[in-house]
Amino acid sequence: MRVLAAMSGGVDSAVAAALAVEAGHEVVGVHMALSRNREQFRAGSRGCCSIEDAGDARRAADVLGIPYYVWDLSERFEDTVVADFLSEYEAGRTPNPCVRCNEHIKFEALLDKATALGFDAVATGHYAQVLTREVTEPGPDGAPVTRTVRELHRSPNEAKDQSYVLAVMGPERLARSMFPLGGFASKDEVRAEAERRGLSVSNKPDSYDICFVSDGDTQGFLKARLGARAGEIVDTSGEVLGEHEGAYAYTVGQRKGLALGRPAADGRPRYVLEVEPVSNRVVVGPAELLTVDRIEGDRSVWLADDVLAVAGWEPAPAGTDGASPGRVSGWFEASVQVRAHGVPVPARVRAVVGPQSGSASAPGGATRTEVELTGETLRGVAAGQSLVVYQGTRVIGQSTVQRAYRAQRAASAGR
Amino acid sequence: MTAAPTEPSPGAYLDHAATTPMSPAALEAFVAELTATGNPSSLHSAGRAARRVVEESREAVAAALGARPSEVVFTAGGTESDNLAIKGLFWGRRTTEPHRRRILVSAVEHHAVLDPAFWMAEHTGAEIVLLPVDDDGVLDLDALRAELAARADEVALISVMWANNEVGTIQPVHEIVQIARPYGIPVHSDAVQAVGQVPVDFAASGLDALTLTGHKLGGPMGVGALVAKRGLPLTPVLHGGGQERGVRSGTLDTPAIRAFAVAVTEAVAGREGRAEHLAALRDDLVRGVRAEVPDAVLRGPDPLADPTLRLPGNAHFTFPGCEGDSLLYLLDSAGVQTSTGSACQAGVPQPSHVLLAMGVPEEDARGALRFSLGATSTRADVERLLAALPQVVDRAQAAGLASSARPRATSAARAATTSAGRPA
Numbered sequence: 143m144r145v146l147a148a149m150s151g152g153v154d155s156a157v158a159a160a161l162a163v164e165a166g167h168e169v170v171g172v173h174m175a176l177s178r179n180r181e182q183f184r185a186g187s188r189g190c191c192s193i194e195d196a197g198d199a200r201r202a203a204d205v206l207g208i209p210y211y212v213w214d215l216s217e218r219f220e221d222t223v224v225a226d227f228l229s230e231y232e233a234g235r236t237p238n239p240c241v242r243c244n245e246h247i248k249f250e251a252l253l254d255k256a257t258a259l260g261f262d263a264v265a266t267g268h269y270a271q272v273l274t275r276e277v278t279e280p281g282p283d284g285a286p287v288t289r290t291v292r293e294l295h296r297s298p299n300e301a302k303d304q305s306y307v308l309a310v311m312g313p314e315r316l317a318r319s320m321f322p323l324g325g326f327a328s329k330d331e332v333r334a335e336a337e338r339r340g341l342s343v344s345n346k347p348d349s350y351d352i353c354f355v356s357d358g359d360t361q362g363f364l365k366a367r368l369g370a371r372a373g374e375i376v377d378t379s380g381e382v383l384g385e386h387e388g389a390y391a392y393t394v395g396q397r398k399g400l401a402l403g404r405p406a407a408d409g410r411p412r413y414v415l416e417v418e419p420v421s422n423r424v425v426v427g428p429a430e431l432l433t434v435d436r437i438e439g440d441r442s443v444w445l446a447d448d449v450l451a452v453a454g455w456e457p458a459p460a461g462t463d464g465a466s467p468g469r470v471s472g473w474f475e476a477s478v479q480v481r482a483h484g485v486p487v488p489a490r491v492r493a494v495v496g497p498q499s500g501s502a503s504a505p506g507g508a509t510r511t512e513v514e515l516t517g518e519t520l521r522g523v524a525a526g527q528s529l530v531v532y533q534g535t536r537v538i539g540q541s542t543v544q545r546a547y548r549a550q551r552a553a554s555a556g557r
Numbered sequence: 558m559t560a561a562p563t564e565p566s567p568g569a570y571l572d573h574a575a576t577t578p579m580s581p582a583a584l585e586a587f588v589a590e591l592t593a594t595g596n597p598s599s600l601h602s603a604g605r606a607a608r609r610v611v612e613e614s615r616e617a618v619a620a621a622l623g624a625r626p627s628e629v630v631f632t633a634g635g636t637e638s639d640n641l642a643i644k645g646l647f648w649g650r651r652t653t654e655p656h657r658r659r660i661l662v663s664a665v666e667h668h669a670v671l672d673p674a675f676w677m678a679e680h681t682g683a684e685i686v687l688l689p690v691d692d693d694g695v696l697d698l699d700a701l702r703a704e705l706a707a708r709a710d711e712v713a714l715i716s717v718m719w720a721n722n723e724v725g726t727i728q729p730v731h732e733i734v735q736i737a738r739p740y741g742i743p744v745h746s747d748a749v750q751a752v753g754q755v756p757v758d759f760a761a762s763g764l765d766a767l768t769l770t771g772h773k774l775g776g777p778m779g780v781g782a783l784v785a786k787r788g789l790p791l792t793p794v795l796h797g798g799g800q801e802r803g804v805r806s807g808t809l810d811t812p813a814i815r816a817f818a819v820a821v822t823e824a825v826a827g828r829e830g831r832a833e834h835l836a837a838l839r840d841d842l843v844r845g846v847r848a849e850v851p852d853a854v855l856r857g858p859d860p861l862a863d864p865t866l867r868l869p870g871n872a873h874f875t876f877p878g879c880e881g882d883s884l885l886y887l888l889d890s891a892g893v894q895t896s897t898g899s900a901c902q903a904g905v906p907q908p909s910h911v912l913l914a915m916g917v918p919e920e921d922a923r924g925a926l927r928f929s930l931g932a933t934s935t936r937a938d939v940e941r942l943l944a945a946l947p948q949v950v951d952r953a954q955a956a957g958l959a960s961s962a963r964p965r966a967t968s969a970a971r972a973a974t975t976s977a978g979r980p981a
Contacts, residue, residue, distance in 0.1 A: 170886075178907065209889065213882050214907060218960065251960045258956035259883060 143262040144168045145320065148248060149202060149210070151195030153343045154267030154323055156202035157335045161322035162265045163206050169265070171203035171210040174252060176219040177354060198343050205340055215251050222246035224354055231364055231390040234417035235526025238482065239352055240307045241540075249311040253318055263320050269297035270305040271324035271535075272316065277448075292316055294445055296535040298327045306482050309530045309540035312443045361391040361399070373422035375400065378415065383426065392417050392424045395432055395522020402426070413522065432522045435549035437478070439511040439529045439541025442493065446538040449474060455493055469495040477532045478513050480523050480543065488517040491531050493539070511541035519549050568892025569938035573773075573870060573931030574722055574750060575896055580775035580820055580932070587777055587816035597809040598800060607811045614818030618782060621825040622767070623758035630783045630801045631814050635749040635770035638783035639669040639716075641794050641805065642745040642766045646714045647677055649790030650743075657713040661686045661704060663696050663728070664914035670716050670747055671910075687914075688717070693858045693866065694726035694915050701736055709740040717744070719751035719767075723898050723911045723927055724857030725871025727755060734763035743789060749773050749781075753824030754832060754868045759784050766791075769821070771813065775932060776820030780813035827932075835930045836860065836869035838939055842928060843872050845943040850950050852877050854921070856912060870930035875917065879924040879953035880960070887952055888926075891945035893938075896927045924957075 145167040147159035163169045173196050196212060203210035223242045230237035253264045273293045281287035294316055297303040311319065326332050329348070336344035355363045368390055375384040384402045386392065396414040406412050406428070413432055416425040444450055455471035471493040477486035494510045511529065523546035531538040570578075579587070590610065595603030597611045612626070619626040632638045643660065650657050660674050664687040677683035686704060689697045696717055705712065715737055720727045730746050737744050743765035751757050753774040759767055766789060770781035785791055785804075797806030824831075840860060846853050853874045858866035876884060881897030888895050898909040908922040928942065 211882060211886050215960075254959035255883070255956045258959040259887060259952060 144260060145170075145263050145265050146252075146256040146261045147171045147208070147265045148252060148267075149173050149199035150267070151192075151198035151202075151343065151346075152267065152349060153333060153336050153341070153346050154269075156199070156206075156267070156341050156343050157332050157339075158265050158267040158320075158322040159202065159208065160206055160335070160339050160341070162320065163208060165322070167265075169206070169208045170261075171199065171206070171208050172252070172256075173199040173210070173212045174247065175212055175214045176216050176247070178214075178216045198346065202341050202343060205342075213252070213255070215247055218251045219243070219247055219354075227354075228364070228367055230526045232368060232419060233526075234389060234419040236393045236524035237526045238307070238528045239354075240482070241310050241528045244307055245310040249315045249319060253315060257318060263318050265320040265322055267323055268304045268308055268321045269299050269302040269323055269326065270308050270321050271295040271297060272319070272321060291448070294537040295324075296532070296537075297324060299329065302329055305532075305535075305537050306479055306484075306528065306530050309445065309537045310443055310528065313445055313447070316445065364388065364391050371422055373424070375402065375424045375426060377412075378425060378427045378431070383412075386424055389417050389419060389422045389424050394524035400426060417524075429521065431548060433549040434520045434523045434546040435515045436547035437480070437511075437513040437515075437520075437523060437529060437543055438545045438547075439513070440509075440544045442509040442511045442539055442541040444493065444509070444539040446533075446536065449533065449538050450493055453492065473514075475516075475533075476538055478515075479530050479532065480520060480527050486532055487515055487520060489513050489515050489531075491538075510544070511539065520546075568894060569941040570894050570933070571928045571930065571938060571942060572894050572896045573934070574927060574929035576772045576778065577775050577931045578933055579772075579777060579816070580823055582823055583771075583776050583816040583820040586819040587812050590812035590815045593811070595811070597811055598798065607809075610811050610815050611809050614814045617818040617822050619784075621821045622752070622769070622784060623760045623762075624767075624784045625760075625787075627787055627802070628759070628784050630785055630805050631809060631817075632781050632783055632805055633779055633807075633810075634772070634781040635667075635747065635768055636669040637794075637805075638768035638770070638781050639667070639745075639747055640673045641783050641791065642768060642785070643670060643673040643714070643716060644677060644794055645791040645804070646743055646745065646766070646789070647681070647683055648792035650713045652792070653790070654713075657711055658682055659684045659686055659708065659712045661688055661701070661712055661715040663688045663690060663717045665690050665694050665721055665723075665726070665911045666716065666718055667722055667747055667749070670718070674716070683713070684711075690726075690914055692916055694721055694724050694856075694911065695858070695866070696728050696733065698729060698732055698736065701733065705736065705740055705742070709742065712740070712742050715742055715744045717746055719746045719748035719757065720755065720868050721857070721911060722750050723909055723925075724873045724915070725750070725868035725929075726857050727751070727866055727868065730762055730764065738763065750868060750871075752821065753828055754835075754870060756828070757825075765789050771817040771820055774820050774824040776817040777813050780810055780817045782817075824932075831932055832869040835934065836864055838930055838934060838936060839870060839872050839928075840864075841936070842930075842939045842942065845939065846872070846874055846946065849943055849947045850874075850876060853950075856915065856917065856925070870934070872928045872930075874926055874928075875912070875921045876924040876926065876950055876953065877921065878957045879950060880957050881923060881925050883953035883956045884924070884926050884949060887949040888942070888945060891941075891949065893942045893945055895942075896929070897925055898927060924953075 145162045147162055147169050149155045149159055149171045159171055200210050223239050226242050227237050227239045256264050273295050274290050276288050277291050278286045278288045294305055296305045333344050351358050370387045372387055373389050374382045375386055376382050392414045394414055397411055410428055412426040413429055414424055415427045415431050450471050453472040453474040473490040473492045476489055476491045478489045479486040492512050494512055525543050527543045529541045529543050595607035597608040615626045615629045618629050660683050662670055662674050674685050678685050689700050717728050717733050719730055734744050745766040746764050747768045748757055749768055749770050752769045766785040768783055772778040791804050793804050795806050800806050853876050856873045856875055860867045885897055908919045909925055912922040
């Protein structure tokens with residue numbers, strides 16, 4: 143196969159490219175330039191966007207003996223990932239830019255461009271596994287037809303597992319993607335593989351932070367791009383407790399940085415409960431009010447046809463876009479995860495096409511996900527977060543949290 | 558697993574404006590001199606021998622360019638020469654005439670001129686005037702006249718390149734000098750692309766300073782010269798041992814200087830015949846691209862209409878609906894090495910400031926590709942390009958559609974139906 147290896151300049155994508163080469167593929171390395179004003183050197187843990195990182199990727203490609211190019215996707219990145227980041231915070235939501243980057247850049251702009259240029263697949267250094275199995279079913283004429291089903295699974299390396307940020311891509315894009323690091327159980331193993339191949343990035347530090355917030359100060363970034371908008375911090379009774387310079391800078395569940403002058407009457411810590419973009423108010427209160435046991439998501443992407451089929455989900459009528467309202471699947475057992483490094487909790491889940499209940503603003507026709515937590519509750523689930531549905535290690539689907547409902551039952555072991 | 562550094566592929570090399578292969582004569586001189594010992598500034602016999610090589614080289618370069626040997630200042634290449642010209646002249650003039658703060662440069666200069674000029678604006682109070690060009694990239698002489706008529710007494714220097722590195726446009730250097738002369742304003746020209754391609758005579762040009770470099774004309778990288786009139790007020794940029802009439806300190810690179818002089822002599826002596834050969838090849842290339850890709854747009858002066866306005870080895874097109882990086886990748890895969898514009902350290906292709914200054918819309922400027930021929934270019938190179946091009950452009954257009962910018966991810970985009978809800 144002709145494989146485009148996306149090379150950030152880090153150790154993971156370098157080893158992924160090496161493994162693609164050793165698997166016998168014809169590999170070309172591409173580094174995506176995602177900012178027009180790149181820093182010369184990487185700073186701290188924001189390691190993927192500097193010119194130094196582009197140089198590290200180039201040297202890895204040299205060592206692997208593969209061609210190497212830099213593609214400028216900065217405009218597309220600004221128009222999708224950064225714009226979404228800003229508009230989501232502005233709307234009082236909590237976006238995950240890495241999910242949006244996978245959705246719009248790596249597995250859309252880059253993948254589509256690669257496909258158009260004649261590549262069969264894009265390989266990245268993500269930690270997740272694609273498992274395939276053959277399924278034989280009766281075809282349209284009754285004769286059995288065998289097809290390959292690709293399943294996205296968690297990496298055996300739990301600490302590094304990135305299935306959460308990959309779930310957004312959908313089955314058709316998954317079919318054109320390769321994750322050569324999928325089977326690695328530890329980062330040390332990957333570093334050892336890099337070392338063994340003479341890749342100089344073998345001991346390069348991991349990156350964690352948002353790559354386009356160059357100093358790691360998200361609040362400062364938002365303030366610079368959105369401007370200061372002073373407003374009130376209130377408690378659930380509406381009493382004004384303090385002021386803020388922009389409601390967009392607060393996230394549901396946040397405790398630090400509230401700078402409230404006086405402690406709560408009961409002396410307990412206060413958390414952000416709600417961010418109200420229209421009134422520009424931030425509502426704070428005790429932790430137990432953050433406990434959530436029901437979630438609704440929109441913009442759903444399903445990766446497990448078979449699971450939904452068992453749940454009674456009818457295929458879309460021929461000649462429609464699959465979005466006619468009123469279709470609904472049965473409830474199925476699953477687990478859900480709402481944060482990149484969060485813990486999955488048991489739930490029952492169903493897919494619904496149609497407007498959000500009680501929400502006139504929700505787009506009619508979009509596939510929604512309804513979740514009822516059946517075991518532990520979750521704490522501080524903000525609209526905009528990515529919700530990923532699993533069965534065991536398998537990714538069933540992904541959705542963007544639209545609304546979380548406060549638990550009516552007593553809070554227990556909220557996570 | 559460490560792969561050996563790969564030899565350049567035997568494909569068609571159409572990027573001589575980035576760098577040229579070293580000529581056999583220059584290479585021979587280079588290698589021969591590398592075995593010699595002696596610092597040209599030393600006073601003993603080994604030093605004198607090295608110094609003799611340097612001075613003979615200086616005479617050779619001067620002779621090839623219509624300059625006097627004492628006007629040739631050896632440098633480490635085009636960028637250093639341009640920096641010395643811009644900064645050195647600005648500082649040099651300012652010591653006697655501090656009110657002269659304006660630097661006039663064309664909008665299509667190489668970054669080696671633009672960036673020092675803008676650095677001077679940031680750090681030493683210079684004011685930069687970008688002189689406009691027309692659709693072909695030719696300097697607007699009336700704009701220069703108007704600027705000088707209005708504020709000649711504030712101008713420190715003028716810098717306009719002899720020929721453009723991207724679109725090959727030859728500038729009216731003689732007219733520029735004529736316009737500046739009555740005001741006594743020094744004129745510098747970056748002739749990196751011009752020497753060996755078009756006639757360059759320093760004395761006849763009337764220029765005060767001229768930049769050239771070795772690796773664009775068959776010499777080694779890392780060596781060049783600033784040809785500068787002897788009385789020119791040039792403040793040094795590099796301070797130290799006082800070499801090169803105190804203007805450029807640093808131990809002289811004897812092997813590189815000797816090879817450079819051989820290459821300059823050779824390039825200038827063989828210029829006429831080579832230019833004729835290159836122009837014929839280039840014209841075939843232009844005709845061929847137009848025949849294979851009818852919607853490709855030639856940028857810069859049309860050589861088939863007037864061959865005197867453009868470097869003989871240069872052709873430059875924009876391909877609608879394509880991104881330059883896609884074209885470059887696909888052609889490279891097909892064994893044809895080209896450039897989207899000027900080679901960039903970060904390797905990030907961005908819309909060329911040269912094309913934008915020529916009034917090319919940013920959208921079109923993304924699909925730019927430069928083809929530059931040189932002494933080693935053959936008809937087979939051009940044929941290889943033309944054979945690959947139609948398929949490459951089709952594919953790049955498809956990729957351009959796939960990755961073209963989408964609407965911003967606003968709430969409207971968020972409200973859009975997620976079609977991925979069902980497997981396609």
